[in-house]
Amino acid sequence: MSERQPQKELNGCAASLCAWFEEGQRHLPWRIEPTPYRVWVSEIMLQQTRIEAVLGYFERFMRELPTVQALAEVDPDRLMKLWEGLGYYSRARNLQKAARQIVSEYGGELPADYDALKGLAGIGEYTAGAIASIAFGIPVPAVDGNVLRVLARLTGCERDVMNGAVRRELTALAASLVPTDRPGTFNQALMELGERVCLPNTMPRCEHCPVAYACAVAGSERAAALPVRAPKKPRRIEERTVYVLLTKGTPGAVLLHKREDNGLLAGLWELPNTLRTSTYTLPVAGMRRVSDWLPLPESRHIFSHIEWHMNGVLALVEPCELPEGYAFCDEAALMRDRALPTAFRAYAHMLPTWLNQSPTKG
Ligand code: SF4
Incomplete structure (x- = not known):
């Protein structure tokens, strides 16, 4: 035509x-x-x-x-x-x-x-x-x-x-x-x-x-x-491990990390996460884990150019001094002024429950 x-x-x-x-x-x-x-x-x-x-x-x-x-x-x-x-x-x-x-x-x-x-x-x-x-x-x-x-x-x-x-x-x-x-x-x-x-x-x-x-x-x-559009490049897939680290005690607090000021999800608080490796590693040096690792369900999130395939893992940790960019955050702070990106929804929606009834034995 x-x-x-x-x-x-x-x-x-x-x-x-x-x-x-x-x-x-x-x-x-x-x-x-x-x-x-x-x-x-x-x-x-x-x-x-x-x-x-x-x-x-x-x-x-x-x-x-x-x-x-x-x-x-x-x-x-x-x-x-x-x-x-x-x-x-x-x-x-x-x-x-x-x-x-x-x-x-x-x-x-x-x-x-x-x-x-x-x-x-x-x-x-x-x-x-x-x-x-x-x-x-x-x-x-x-x-x-x-x-x-x-x-x-x-x-x-x-x-x-x-x-x-x-x-x-x-x-x-x-x-x-x-x-x-x-x-x-x-x-x-x-x-x-x-x-x-x-x-x-x-x-x-x-x-x-x-x-x-x-x-x-x-x-x-x-x-x-119509309209005719050139095909998009396929998204890059990243396999990531997401850490849900709770302080012992009820109610507890969860460890959050603030992302860099540029790039994906710039400047936002997140659940600490890394590219997936064969073993789990606490993201803060000197932090002490006081429970076994509890594997959480897998989850996916699609950004415009990248796709995260996440596996979650939960553990109890001792409260400790944190380097800049990390914070322990209780439920009230989470509700009031800590926005967690939708990418973490699969884990974030369970946080109020986990913070009020410890999901694993210390
Ligand atoms: S503008 Fe769109 S909806 Fe309207 S007649 Fe053309 S193709 Fe159909």
């Missing part, structure tokens, strides 16, 4: 999309009160995360950190606790970095300027476009993976949408379609179409699409095969 000259065919689409969105949009908290701060936080939370998963986090975040100032000043461990379970924690760290930039450079108000927004930590072209158009009414496009898919299908684009030139072409097309009077509505309509109708990896629901009349692949088998 050949690609079409899109502009002519797509004239009129913006009006159809805006009308469809205004009639059927979901009433989400950041849409009901679209202040720049709320739009920004919601857009960052929604990256790689489903709307349903974000809703509870967003409300809690706004209750505790209702302003840019509050976000700039919150204790980083508390911020991670508010983000616990959402994943991709660098998003939260960048939110705070950007909040501090906004306070120091823009008097605490997000700048009403696309390029200035793009200069803030964690804000790329898509997010800058979303905030600029939705919160400030600036007519710029907001093209994420969902929108790329819709545009590729609308135009019958058979080229790899991850290719820079193709992406730029589709973004330019989106820019040419953005209406000056309702840019935010249009961008949200395209996103919502991608989420609810023009679905990924399956046959889209073309019979419900407000722009099917202008679409190059409406109702055809070809729609499900």
